[in-house]
Amino acid sequence: MDTLQTLILGFIGIVVVNNLVFTKFLGICPYLGVSGRIDMAFGMGCAVTFVVTLAGTLTWIIDHLFLMPYGLEVMRYLCFILVIAGAVQLVEMYVRKFFPALYESFGVFLPLITTNCAILGLCLFLNLWGIDSLLEAVVLSVGAGIGFTMAICVMAGIRENLELADVPECLQGAPITLITAGLLTLAFMGFAGMIG
Amino acid sequence: MSKEVSLGKTFTAGLWDNNPVLRLLLGMCPTLAVTAAVKPALTMGISVIFVLLFSNIVVSSIRHLLKPHVRILMFTLTIATAVTIADLYLKAFMPEMSASLGPFIPLIIVNCIIIGRAEACASKNGLMVSITDALGMGVGFTLTLCVLAAIREVLATGMIFEKAIPAFTDFYVPWAAMGMPVGAFITLGLMLGAVNMISKKTT
Numbered sequence: 001m002d003t004l005q006t007l008i009l010g011f012i013g014i015v016v017v018n019n020l021v022f023t024k025f026l027g028i029c030p031y032l033g034v035s036g037r038i039d040m041a042f043g044m045g046c047a048v049t050f051v052v053t054l055a056g057t058l059t060w061i062i063d064h065l066f067l068m069p070y071g072l073e074v075m076r077y078l079c080f081i082l083v084i085a086g087a088v089q090l091v092e093m094y095v096r097k098f099f100p101a102l103y104e105s106f107g108v109f110l111p112l113i114t115t116n117c118a119i120l121g122l123c124l125f126l127n128l129w130g131i132d133s134l135l136e137a138v139v140l141s142v143g144a145g146i147g148f149t150m151a152i153c154v155m156a157g158i159r160e161n162l163e164l165a166d167v168p169e170c171l172q173g174a175p176i177t178l179i180t181a182g183l184l185t186l187a188f189m190g191f192a193g194m195i196g
Numbered sequence: 197m198s199k200e201v202s203l204g205k206t207f208t209a210g211l212w213d214n215n216p217v218l219r220l221l222l223g224m225c226p227t228l229a230v231t232a233a234v235k236p237a238l239t240m241g242i243s244v245i246f247v248l249l250f251s252n253i254v255v256s257s258i259r260h261l262l263k264p265h266v267r268i269l270m271f272t273l274t275i276a277t278a279v280t281i282a283d284l285y286l287k288a289f290m291p292e293m294s295a296s297l298g299p300f301i302p303l304i305i306v307n308c309i310i311i312g313r314a315e316a317c318a319s320k321n322g323l324m325v326s327i328t329d330a331l332g333m334g335v336g337f338t339l340t341l342c343v344l345a346a347i348r349e350v351l352a353t354g355m356i357f358e359k360a361i362p363a364f365t366d367f368y369v370p371w372a373a374m375g376m377p378v379g380a381f382i383t384l385g386l387m388l389g390a391v392n393m394i395s396k397k398t399t
Contacts, residue, residue: 023377025229029308032224074284077302078276085272114272115306117225124299168389170396174221175388182381189376 007139014143020118021151022188024125027118031152032177041156043102045149047091047110049142052119054087055080056141059123060134080123081114088114118148154184203328210332216309217340217384218391223309227341228380229300234357237345239293241338243282243301248310248330250278255318256326262319271314272305279304309337347383348374 020026034044059080096103122144131137216222230240254274283301286294318326352375354368
């Protein structure tokens with residue numbers, strides 16, 4: 001049962017304790033850009049979850065099957081970014097075909113998932129943490145996506161209410177969002193050290 | 197941008213009017229992540245200048261050959277190559293710094309500033325303009341990073357460049373939260389607010 005325990009702890013760890021947005025500053029651009037409304041934030045979160053699962057799994061396989069045995073680590077970044085770009089293209093075509101309304105409202109942010117640091121960041125972390133089982137890599141990828149979705153939805157909920165607040169003029173828009181993000185991070189720091 | 201745009205103006209635009217972090221809100225992730233102290237911030241800034249220069253030069257030189265639908269892919273591959281060079285250099289000559297920056301050097305690949313400049317400037321302009329633009333943007337980014345890092349390092353540890361400040365460090369009580377993610381978000385938020393206020397007054 002050790003494997004199962006590792007998987008569950010790893011999953012909770014990456015969703016809550018080591019949340020990519022709050023502790024590693026990954027995926028800040030969409031986090032600030034698309035968090036205006038909850039439904040859009042949730043859609044974005046789902047898209048990112050899908051891409052990150054696909055990309056995390058694929059890059060892990062490529063890394064362990066092709067790059068490491070043949071000593072091609074130099075090519076790692078090039079390969080990773082190509083896989084991610086391909087996965088995003090797939091999601092974009094799928095959303096445009098089946099959810100045209102959602103596609104319209106995403107605008108430029110959908111292709112920008114390619115440059116979402118959370119995705120490349122997770123692929124690199126899988127390598128950095130020395131994850132050596134495929135199952136664990138998949139679980140961590142899904143967890144990272146869910147963690148991102150949670151973070152962006154919480155943020156969107158707060159920002160919808162913030163619309164009604166009387167914010168000083170010079171802080172409107174991005175500055176107040178960043179300060180709110182800071183306070184949210186402070187709250188999530190309470191989980192630090194819960195899972196080693 | 198027309199051909200007559202002066203090089204000096206292109207350079208200074210990156211420093212203030214179009215400052216990538218403070219005005220365009222690009223490249224937020226590294227900005228927040230590496231600014232716990234001045235040294236990593238400076239290393240990060242210089243790496244970004246190098247990558248920006250490399251990608252702008254390459255993209256500008258091949259801009260007539262690029263087909264619209266493959267251009268983003270070409271940009272990304274160029275950037276990934278430059279980042280690999282920078283990463284290997286840091287690993288070889290500054291192993292400690294490379295270890296402490298961790299994945300944030302490879303993450304320059306997905307830094308929006310670089311792909312943004314390749315798209316907005318280098319793919320439309322000649323070599324000289326692109327180089328100047330890369331330097332201006334890069335220096336603007338580095339300066340912002342250093343200012344943010346200096347504020348955070350002084351408040352978090354009472355030291356700067358890991359050295360004690362005479363007559364200040366002795367009685368200063370370190371404010372640990374500034375060295376953590378919280379400090380990054382709130383300091384940058386307040387900096388953006390201050391920039392908004394200043395730019396409103398001058399216009």
